[in-house]
Amino acid sequence: MTVAGYEMKLERRVTLAGWQAALIALLAIGVALAAFSVLFILAGASPLTAYREIFRYAFFNRYGSLLTLNRFIFLALATFAFVIPFRAGLWNIGMTGQMYVGALAAFGVLYAFGGKQPGSANLNPYVVIPLMVIAAAVGGAITGAVAGFLKGKWDVNEIVVTMMLNFMAFWLVSHMIKEGGPFMNPGGRGESFEVPPSVRGPLIGNVPFTIVFALGLALLLEWLFAKTKLGYQIRAYGHSPKAARYAGIVPERISILVFVVGGAIAGLAGYHYFAAVPGVYKISRDYAYFGDLAFYGIICGLIARGNAIAALPVALLFGGLSIGGRFVQGKLGLGFGIDYALLGVLMITLVAFQFFYRYRFAWNRSE
């Protein structure tokens, strides 16, 4: 193609620096938002106003920004659950199921301590909260381990297994919290009993303490990959299972390990949302909404190219847009589902732009 005396051609990239990847992602976000304005226009709203409202509410409004942070923590944890197996070349798309089981395990601890009874206001938080967190991690880890074990031992496709576990966990939650289930809310309503006030996840400022997990794990994981023997083994296996085996790395061990750790972190995401976010404190009726949201961990992880720290801004953006999208939907009287539609368009554009991770345009003066 020739434009104004210059010839444009596509070239395969030899290298891609981190900043170039970031630039491509920013460009993609710009394009996605521009494309999505068409939907706002069709719905009779000015895109500029809509975006201003979305960003103002999501990131600058006192209430909105807190909601954004809650989602950010959730998404970040779901992303790590994807990223760890991803670095080993494996695909965990079971963060939803692992998150559900983690939440159930945390509520199981409450149940065991009699937290379901209305008069249980004085449970000891120093005992119960750590136990809930640990139980959530263990629940997620066991769910993850199934896929890791089957993959490592018999090479059963991990995508299929994690998918099926998602369905099973979904119905398990439903069974536990619906009418007659052990975790049923005394008032019915198809949700679980509430976390008693004394053992709700503590807040730092107004933010759930689980933000420490999100930020701390990002640093910890990247340190693990960059500096430790374990991280080295995971990455080696991820790049080339054959070469890793030659070097003495045991494939079964890596596969189980990454799914156990990934699942544990997904379990924490379940704990976070249902036991530490103000205003929730129960496995709510719309728990499937958060199951869907957990899937965005895959997208965040892919956009961040498997880097846990790079995943943080992406998770923040996605969290903010889902909150802001919900908000303008109500405020401007738009159709339902703007939030997910927005995330969807963003996702497709970002994935499409991954093309530019491999190719670039080069301009030459044509003769």
Place this chain on the structure above:
Amino acid sequence: MGMNERVQLQQGDLWRDVRPGEVILEARGITKRFPGVVANDHIDFEIRAGEIHAILGENGAGKTTLMNILFGLLQPDEGEIYLRGRRVQFRSPLDAIQMGIGMVHQHRKLIPAHTVIENILLGHPQAGSVLNLKQAEEKVAALAERYGFKVDLRARVWQLSEGEKQAVEILKALYRGARILILDEPTSALTPPETERLLEAVQAMAQDELGIVPFITHKLPIVLAISDRVTVLRQGRVVARMATREATEQLLAQKMVGREVLFRLQKPDVTPGEPVIQVENLAARNDKGHLALDGVSFTIREGEILGIAGVSGNGQHELAEVLAGLRPVEQGRILFAGQDITHLPILDRWRLGIGYIPAERIDVGSIGDFSLIENVLMNYYFDEGFVRQGIIDYDKAYRLTERLIVEYNVATPSPRVKARYLSGGNLQKLILARVLSRKPRLIIANLPTQALDVGATEFVRNKLLAAKAQGAAILLISEDLDEIMSLSDWIAPIYEGRLMGMLPAAEAKKETVGAMMAGLQQEAYAS
């Protein structure tokens, strides 16, 4: 060049009336820079119809880069390419293929589960419109017949030998209408008889006015035997071009390396010590489940080199893997310094002092997306000297890598570059350096000098001899009889999974070994 011109350049008129000896491709001033290296530095180069044009050069001289540019896989930073006098620019290999250039990479690019004919048709520009299988098959069969390739078009690719796979790739290029055929180190994965067949085919193709460019790093006798013209590259520049009849082996080697190459080994005199490895009645299966090793027994002592001579596919590959712990043992036992290691995990074997140099340097021996430092760590990440409390000492690994790069003369701008950007020979040097630097007590060397230039080959052979002098036991697997004869203390020809005998190298005759490799005779020398 714009779109329109590209469309006009259809093959039909481009390749009309080619005269023998005519310059059909001309490259002028080709320059390609990579971060830290000039891989091609103003290279001028011509291909003539009906000629076999060999390209020589040390590891990292820029041969692969130049060919990738001619095939459209890389774009030059400077320089022009002319096809029959017309300027062309290839954005991708598709452009090059369309204009009659074919390339057979060293690394096979076929789909194993598909049949030969499917692979040949796959990606053909007209595959959608004229998928007349019968017609295509006839055409391919005719091509195969003409150049003496014997392949079953209905066979699945995974069933083929390396030589047959290569034939398929050549047929694929020809079927797509290649008039210039680029062969990337075509003989390195082939057995000697396969090599011979390939060379005959190449000569027959040249008779049909194809321009052919094989580049052969170190097999100078082949260059002298079949090529018409030679171009020698050194550090990205053309340092010599001549008609082959004016060249000699010494002259070419000297041009490549820039100094005289002595082809001399310092064979040390070592008295063998204790047995390091004892293999008793070993049997193992290959990937297809057939018995690949059957009743193999031998002992290698400290300071001894046992050469396994054989044509690829006779079990030597499986033998190396079994000893390294990568392949399960069906029957028999392996003792290492008296300890039974038959079922010992791979990592424990590394720790005990077994070092394995695999034949597959890209798939097994290295990780392309890892830096050279991380590649060196493949044999050190478990070593107490490099890991403390689970944390790897990357600075120390950096220093080791730097040292190995200097010692083994690996051409690279920095230890931090990814291994995939090393040239084939330089990657091989890095793997050798890494394994040998552990000072293993047993070295399993599977095709250790493959892809190395003459200078590096000499260097590596001396390294193996130095390890032997220090008391290492070495199992040397090679198809190069000269290599086996000049390095080994004992020679065991292998045929269909069995060792045909154990010959003391000092008394072994090349003819005897050759005959035993072919399964002709079983000598009963005492060992």
